[in-house]
Amino acid sequence: MFRACRQLGLKTVAVFSEADRGALHVRDADEAVAIGGAPARESYLNAERILAAARHSRADAIHPGYGFLSENWRFADAVHQAGIEFIGPRPEAIRKMGDKIEARRLMAAAGVPVLPGSFEPVADVGGAEAVARDVGFPVFLKAAAGGGGIGIARVDKPTDLAGAFAMATRRAQAAFGTGELYIERYLERPRHVEIQVFGDSSGQIVHLYERECSIQRRHQKLVEESPAPNLPPPSKTGLASAAVAGARAIGYTNAGTMEFLVDEGGGFYFLEMNARLQVEHPVTEEVTGLDLVVAQLRVASGEPLPWSQSEIVQRRVAIECRVYAEDPSKGFLPSPGTVQRLDLPSGEGIRIESGVEAGSTVSVHYDSLLLKLIAHGATRQEALERMVNALDRCVVEGLQTTIPFLRRVVASDEFKAGRVHTQLLEQGAFNA
Amino acid sequence: MLEEIKAHITGVVFQVTTKAGDRVAAGDAVIVLESMKMEIPVEAPRSGAVKEIRVREGQTVQEGDVVAVLE
Numbered sequence: 001m002f003r004a005c006r007q008l009g010l011k012t013v014a015v016f017s018e019a020d021r022g023a024l025h026v027r028d029a030d031e032a033v034a035i036g037g038a039p040a041r042e043s044y045l046n047a048e049r050i051l052a053a054a055r056h057s058r059a060d061a062i063h064p065g066y067g068f069l070s071e072n073w074r075f076a077d078a079v080h081q082a083g084i085e086f087i088g089p090r091p092e093a094i095r096k097m098g099d100k101i102e103a104r105r106l107m108a109a110a111g112v113p114v115l116p117g118s119f120e121p122v123a124d125v126g127g128a129e130a131v132a133r134d135v136g137f138p139v140f141l142k143a144a145a146g147g148g149g150i151g152i153a154r155v156d157k158p159t160d161l162a163g164a165f166a167m168a169t170r171r172a173q174a175a176f177g178t179g180e181l182y183i184e185r186y187l188e189r190p191r192h193v194e195i196q197v198f199g200d201s202s203g204q205i206v207h208l209y210e211r212e213c214s215i216q217r218r219h220q221k222l223v224e225e226s227p228a229p230n231l232p233p234p235s236k237t238g239l240a241s242a243a244v245a246g247a248r249a250i251g252y253t254n255a256g257t258m259e260f261l262v263d264e265g266g267g268f269y270f271l272e273m274n275a276r277l278q279v280e281h282p283v284t285e286e287v288t289g290l291d292l293v294v295a296q297l298r299v300a301s302g303e304p305l306p307w308s309q310s311e312i313v314q315r316r317v318a319i320e321c322r323v324y325a326e327d328p329s330k331g332f333l334p335s336p337g338t339v340q341r342l343d344l345p346s347g348e349g350i351r352i353e354s355g356v357e358a359g360s361t362v363s364v365h366y367d368s369l370l371l372k373l374i375a376h377g378a379t380r381q382e383a384l385e386r387m388v389n390a391l392d393r394c395v396v397e398g399l400q401t402t403i404p405f406l407r408r409v410v411a412s413d414e415f416k417a418g419r420v421h422t423q424l425l426e427q428g429a430f431n432a
Numbered sequence: 433m434l435e436e437i438k439a440h441i442t443g444v445v446f447q448v449t450t451k452a453g454d455r456v457a458a459g460d461a462v463i464v465l466e467s468m469k470m471e472i473p474v475e476a477p478r479s480g481a482v483k484e485i486r487v488r489e490g491q492t493v494q495e496g497d498v499v500a501v502l503e
Contacts, residue, residue, distance in 0.1 A: 039444075218470075325468065334468035336442050364443050364492065368468040 001063050002028050004293035013057040015050055017043035019363045024355060031057055038365050044068040047075045051082050061085035061300060063293075067367055070276040071098055071147065087300040089199075089254050089275045096250055097273040101144045101182050107270045110249035112242045115261070115269040117184035125162045128183060132161065135185045141165060143172035144180035147272065149219025151175055154186060189421040190261040192216065193228050193235075193268070195243035196284045198295060199252045200305045207240045208284050208292075209314050214420040215409055217332050222402060223409055224280040225319040226287045229380060229418025232266040239268055246270065255281070255296050261422075279322070279369070282353060286318035286376040317383040318376040321391060321406045324368040328405035329432065336364045340398030345390040349376050349383065362399060370401065380418070384410060405430060434483065437500040439474055439493045443467030448489055450500070454482045462500045463487060474499055 002012045002025075014029035019038035026032045033053035036043035043049060045068055054062055062079050064070035070088065073095035079086040088094070097103050101121060108114045116135040121144055122128040132139045132155065141164055143151030151172040153164040165181070173179035196208040212228035213221045228236070243258035257278050259271040281292050295306050326332040342358045354371035356362065362370065373390050377383035391407045408430045409415050424430065443465035450462050461473035462482065483503040487493055 333441055333472065334443070334470055336467060364467045366468065368470075 001065070001293055004291060004297055007291075007294060008297055010297070013053070013059055015044070015053050017365075019361070019365055023360070024357055033057060038363060040068060040365055044366075047072075047078055050075075051078060051084075054079075054084055055082065059084060061087050061297075063087040063296070064276065066277050066279055071274070073098060085300050087254070087296050088277075089252055089256060093250050093252050093256075094275045097256075097275045098147075099144060100142065100146055100272055101180075103273060104182070104270070106249060107246050107273075110246050112246045112249075112258075112270045113268060115184040115187070115271075118182045120182075121180040122165075122183055125165045128165055128181070129158055129161055131183045132158070135183065138186040140184045140186050141168045141181050142184060143168065143176055143178075144182055145176035145178050146172065147274070149216075151181075152219055187261055187263050187269075189423055190214075190263055191228070191231075191421050192221075192259065192271075193231065193239060193262050194257050194259040194278075195239055196278075196281070196292075197243050197247040197252065197256050197258060198292075198299070198305060199247055199254065199256075200299045201253055201302060202304055203248075203251065204305050205244050205247050205252065206305060206307065206309045206312060207244050208288055208290065208312050210236065210239060211280055211283050212420065213280065214422045215415070215425065216422055217425055221280065222322050222324075223320065223406065223415075224283050225317070225380075225383075226283050227314050227317065231262070235262055235266040235268055242268070242270070246273070254299050255292055279372070280320050282351060282372065282374045283318045283320045286351060286374055287314050287316055288312055289315055316376045316378060317380045318374060319383050319387045319410075321373045321387060321410070322369060322402065323371045323373065323394070323396065323406070324402045325362045325370050325399045326368050326402055327400035328402055329400075332402070334364070334368055335400035336362050336368075337399040338362070339370075339396060341395060342397075343393065343395035344371070345373070345393040347386075347389075349386045350374070350390050351376070370396065384416065404432070408432065433503075435477065435480070435502045436498045437462055437474060437476065437502060439465060439495055439497050439499050441465060441467055441472060442495045443472065443493060445487045445489050445491045445493060445499075446471055448485055448487070449473075450482050450485065452482055452484055456480065456482060456502070462502075465493065476502060478502070 012029040014032040015035045035049040069075040073091040076086045077091040118131045138156045141153045153168040155164045169179040192213045199205040211226045213224045215223035257274040260268045262268045339360045351374040375387035446466035447464040456476040480502040484501040
C-alpha cells in the first residue's frame with residue numbers, strides 16, 4: 001500500500017494500536033497516529049478513532065486493507081460522510097455482498113450459477129430440514145453475515161441438523177451480531193477458484209483471470225496460484241464472464257473478488273464476493289505484471305481503469321504460500337510470541353510481503369498471518385521449483401509457523417500434478 | 433485429588449463456560465480462549481467437579497498458566 005502511494009507521490013499515514021507501536025508498517029509510513037488499545041475493538045475496529053486520525057492528519061483517502069473494517073459498509077459510508085475518499089467499492093456494493101443471502105439472490109438474477117440451497121434465511125430447524133431434504137444431504141449451514149469461513153457447519157444427515165443449527169446460530173450471533181443462517185449443497189472434492197475483478201466509476205469492468213485457492217484449513221486459504229492448473233477451458237472462460245456479469249449487476253467499482261467452487265465435471269457455482277483487495281492479490285500482480293494497489297488509488301481518485309480487457313494477459317505463473325504463526329502439528333493452533341530470527345529468501349522470481357522482522361512481537365489480538373512468499377516463473381514447473389527453494393531457505397524462529405506444512409504441500413504429488421481440491425487437507429494428503 | 437488445568441496456548445479469556453461446583457466430563461470446555469481470531473476451548477482432562485476458576489473474561493493468559501482447578 002505504502003509502496004504504491006510512494007510511486008504516485010502520495011504521503012502516507014499509518015494508524016496503530018498500543019501493541020503495534022514498534023511495528024514495521026508504522027515506520028514505513030510518513031506519519032503515524034496512535035488509535036487505542038491492543039484489542040482490535042479499541043483500535044483497528046473502532047471507526048470513530050480511525051476517522052479522528054484521518055481528520056487529524058488531514059487525509060484525503062483511507063485504504064481499509066484486507067481485514068478489520070475493510071468490508072464494513074457502515075465504515076465505508078462514514079468515511080464518505082466525513083468527506084474522505086474510501087479506497088474500495090461503494091458502501092452499497094459492500095452491503096449487498098456482505099449479506100450472503102442477498103448476494104446469492106443478486107448473482108442468480110444476473111445469470112451467475114449458484115449452489116442449490118436457500119435464498120431466504122432458514123427460520124428454524126424445520127425450515128432448514130425442508131431445504132436440506134430438497135437439495136440433498138450433506139449440506140453446509142452458513143452464516144448470512146458470514147465470511148472468512150466462520151460459522152460454517154457441515155451436516156451429513158437429518159438427525160444432526162438440530163445440533164448443528166443451534167451451534168451455527170450461536171457462532172454466527174457471536175461473530176457477526178446476527179444468527180441468520182442459510183443452506184447450500186455440499187460438494188465432494190470441489191476446487192476453490194476465484195476471479196479478480198476491477199471496476200471504475202464510469203461502469204467499465206474487467207477481470208484479471210483466476211486464482212486457484214483450494215489448499216485451505218478452517219475454510220481459510222494457505223496456498224494460491226494462477227493460472228489454475230488443469231482448469232478446463234470452458235470453465236475458465238465461463239468463470240471470467242460470470243464474474244464480470246455479476247460485478248456489473250451490482251455496479252461494482254474498484255478491486256473485488258468473485259469466489260466460486262468448481263466441481264469435478266468443471267461446473268462452477270458462485271460462493272461469495274469479497275468486496276475488497278485480497279491477501280492473495282500479489283499472485284495476480286505477478287502473473288499479469290499489473291499493480292492492483294496503484295490501480296485502486298487511481299480509480300478511487302476518479303480516473304478510469306488503467307487497462308482495457310485485451311491488455312490484461314496471464315504472462316507468467318505465480319504461486320503464493322502464506323506463512324502463519326500457527327502450529328500445523330497441533331491442528332493449526334495459534335502460536336503467538338516473538339520472532340527471534342527471520343531469514344527471508346530472495347532471488348530471481350521471489351517476492352516477499354512481510355509484516356514482521358526479527359524482534360517483532362506477534363500478538364494474540366490479531367490475525368496470525370506473518371508473511372507471504374510469492375514465486376513466479378515462465379512455467380508452473382519453474383515457479384514451483386522457486387517456491388520449493390524459497391520455503392527451504394525461509395527461517396522463522398521463536399514461534400511455530402506453517403512453513404513445514406507448506407513444504408509438504410509443494411512436495412506432494414497432488415500439488416505437483418495440479419490436482420487439488422478443498423478437502424485434501426482433511427483427508428490427510430499433507431500429513432507429516 | 434486436585435488437578436490443575438493449564439492453558440495450552442497463549443490467549444485472552446473469551447468466555448468462562450463453567451463455575452466452581454459444576455460437574456464436567458472429560459473433553460468439556462472449562463473456559464474458552466481467544467487467540468489470533470480463533471476461539472480455542474481449554475478442556476477438562478477428566479471428569480470431575482470444578483473446584484476453582486482462576487481467570488476472568490478479558491484476562492490474558494500465557495501458555496502453561498493455570499486457568500482452573502478440578503477436584
